[in-house]
Amino acid sequence: MFKIQAFMKPLLLSLLLLNGALFSFDTYAETTIQRVQISNPDSGAQAMIKLTKAAKVSHFTLKNPNRVVVDIRDAKGTADYQAKSADDLIQRVRNSKPKTSNDTRFVFEVAELLDYEVTTVTHKDGPYLLLKFDDPQPQSLTMITGRQSQRDDDIIIALDAGHGGRDPGSIGPKGTYEKHITLAIAKKLQKRINAEKGMRAVLTREGDYYISPSQRPLMAREKKADLLISIHADAFHTPQPRGASVWTINERRSNTEFARLLENKSRQSELLSGASTVIAQSDDDLGFVRTILDMTKEGARKSSYEASDYIIKELKKVTQMHKKDRQYASLAVLTAQDIPSILVEVGFISNPMEEKNLNWSKYRQRLADAIFIGLEKYFKIYPPNGTLWSRLEQKTDIQHVVKSGESLFKIARRYDTSIEHIKRVNNLTENSLTVNQKLVIPRG
Numbered sequence: 001m002f003k004i005q006a007f008m009k010p011l012l013l014s015l016l017l018l019n020g021a022l023f024s025f026d027t028y029a030e031t032t033i034q035r036v037q038i039s040n041p042d043s044g045a046q047a048m049i050k051l052t053k054a055a056k057v058s059h060f061t062l063k064n065p066n067r068v069v070v071d072i073r074d075a076k077g078t079a080d081y082q083a084k085s086a087d088d089l090i091q092r093v094r095n096s097k098p099k100t101s102n103d104t105r106f107v108f109e110v111a112e113l114l115d116y117e118v119t120t121v122t123h124k125d126g127p128y129l130l131l132k133f134d135d136p137q138p139q140s141l142t143m144i145t146g147r148q149s150q151r152d153d154d155i156i157i158a159l160d161a162g163h164g165g166r167d168p169g170s171i172g173p174k175g176t177y178e179k180h181i182t183l184a185i186a187k188k189l190q191k192r193i194n195a196e197k198g199m200r201a202v203l204t205r206e207g208d209y210y211i212s213p214s215q216r217p218l219m220a221r222e223k224k225a226d227l228l229i230s231i232h233a234d235a236f237h238t239p240q241p242r243g244a245s246v247w248t249i250n251e252r253r254s255n256t257e258f259a260r261l262l263e264n265k266s267r268q269s270e271l272l273s274g275a276s277t278v279i280a281q282s283d284d285d286l287g288f289v290r291t292i293l294d295m296t297k298e299g300a301r302k303s304s305y306e307a308s309d310y311i312i313k314e315l316k317k318v319t320q321m322h323k324k325d326r327q328y329a330s331l332a333v334l335t336a337q338d339i340p341s342i343l344v345e346v347g348f349i350s351n352p353m354e355e356k357n358l359n360w361s362k363y364r365q366r367l368a369d370a371i372f373i374g375l376e377k378y379f380k381i382y383p384p385n386g387t388l389w390s391r392l393e394q395k396t397d398i399q400h401v402v403k404s405g406e407s408l409f410k411i412a413r414r415y416d417t418s419i420e421h422i423k424r425v426n427n428l429t430e431n432s433l434t435v436n437q438k439l440v441i442p443r444g
Contacts, residue, residue, distance in 0.1 A: 031055040033077020033104060038090050045089035047108065049129040051075070057129060059118050068108040068116060069096070070131060075104045087418050089114070089133055089409075112409045153388045154200040155379050157193055158220035160230040160333060161186040161203065165210030170235030172355035179208065181358045182231045185346060188368035189231075196376065198388040217336035226384045227307060228341040229371065230333045233358060234322065235350040242351040243322030244315050244367075247343040248304045249335065250328035303340035306382065311344065311374035318366045319347060344371060381415070398441035402433045415441045 034050040049072075056073040081093035091109045098105035108131065116133045161183040163169035169178025186203055193201035202223045204216050211219070220228040234245070308326045315321065322345070334341040346367050347354040357363045381398070383389035400411060408431050412419045422428070426439050433439075 030102075031072065031075035033072065033075055033079075036077075036079040036081065036093060036106070038081050038083075038093065040083075040085075040088040040090060045110075045133045047090065047093065047131040049106075049131070050125075051127045051129060054120055054122075054127045055129075057118055057120075059131075061113055063113065066110050066113045068110060068113070068131070070106045070108065070118065070129075071098055072104045072106070072129070074102050077104050079106055086420065087111075087409075087412060112407055152200070152224065153386075154198055155227075155384060155387050155389060156223060156225045157199065157201045157375065158223055158225035158228045158339075159186040159190055159193075159201050159203050160216050160220070160228060161205055162230055162232040162333075164205050164208055167210055170233060170349050172235075172349040172358075173239065173352050174355055174359075176349060176355050176359055178233045178235070178349055181233050181346070181349065181364075183208070184361075185364050185368055186231050188365055189229075189371055192368055192372045193375070196372075198392075199375075199379070213332035214335070216333045217339065217341065220336060220339055220341075225339055226387075227303075227375070228333075228336060228339050229375075230331075230341070230343040232343060232345050233347055233349040234345040235348060237350075239351055241322065242348045242354050243320040244347055245321065245323040245327055245345045246308045246312050246315070247327045247329050247331065247334070247345070248308055249301070249341065250330055300336070300338055300340050303382070304334075304342055307340055307375065307378045308342045310378040311342065311371055314370040314374040314377075315344075315367070318370045322348070400439045400441050402435055402437040402439065404435050406433065407431075408433060411439065411441070417441065 031054075032052040034052065037048040037050070039046055039048075051072075055075050057070060058073075059068060059070045061068050078095050079093045080095075081090075083091045089111050091111055093109070094107050096105045096107045110133070114133045116131060119130050119132070121128050121130050161179070163177075163179035163182065165179075167179065169182070171177055183205070190201040190203060193199050202225065204219045205211055216230065217228060234241070305326065312321070312324070312326060316324075329343075331343060334343060347358055349355050349358060379389060398415065400415075402411075408419045408422060408428075412422055419431070422439060422441065423431075425442055
């Protein structure tokens, strides 16, 4: 029989202990999936997957039926979720066989394949895997911030007359100051808005004085505005350019402001309003705060896009457009993360003909009327929750023309109705739609 020499025993014992330690480490390294939480908010849908420790993830999509497949490396756990409503984006979550036996595969069966992202966020109770779907339809900001319990019955529009005081803005060939033109149009627009029941306009400046661009969105927030419109007149070093244009914040500037916001806790509580209680309960966890604030930012951004398109359509009826589609820029007045914000260039004050028009009271009124009609059409479809317009029973049905890329799911979410309701009213037997197909969407 083989005998172990005395001098080898300590070495063998060390090796056995090392092997045991390695085995224990491998067992500990496996991630346990503790729970899967599904929510279908108005901004899309999301799944929060609670992990015992962070893990590597891969994902891909499949069609017919629509699915998002998520593989979690070296993890064990199950999920069994079935949606209660056919209008929910995430319809079912189940396990499926992964590529390797050490991994866990979740299959998310969805009503539609929207844009999505998978990130890891760390809360007080540990790491979560966040699968977030993006709903491309604009959403009411009050649904996210919880302002509806505190809000006014009126839809509040903050009108920002560009420049003022020591900042005259651009100066036309005949000596017209931009600051006077913008204030005159803002006051005409305010009068038109205030004449409409359920709407109210407030001015960031009512006279010829200076307000810094960065202060203007803060004033709109103080006035609890549902939308900020900044009015300007364009200029160029030659007299030829002319026409109006509509601008929203560009993505780079929006992301920069968002990063600054994450570092400023006092501003976070300002913006989150009703949601600030939830944030406080999370012990100011950055990951959770980021998720809520990101939803707020995206809701405001999408609303800015939709409202600007309505305004462009109406401006085209009264003036030439320098840019026929919405434009994007890094402008301080558009940096509010929680308020949809738009900048309207009413024309080129450096163009002699447009300078003459902008000094004509009736032309200013036409511009103000066009902006108002665009706003009215937008808010009739997307009235903020808690306002008079959101509670009024509308008698006129909406005539919706199907655009490329639209589906019954998107249209139902857009008008806050159900797929079954749209199919029943329009006598549809299938879920498929064709471009330019006309649908009736009953209001109320």
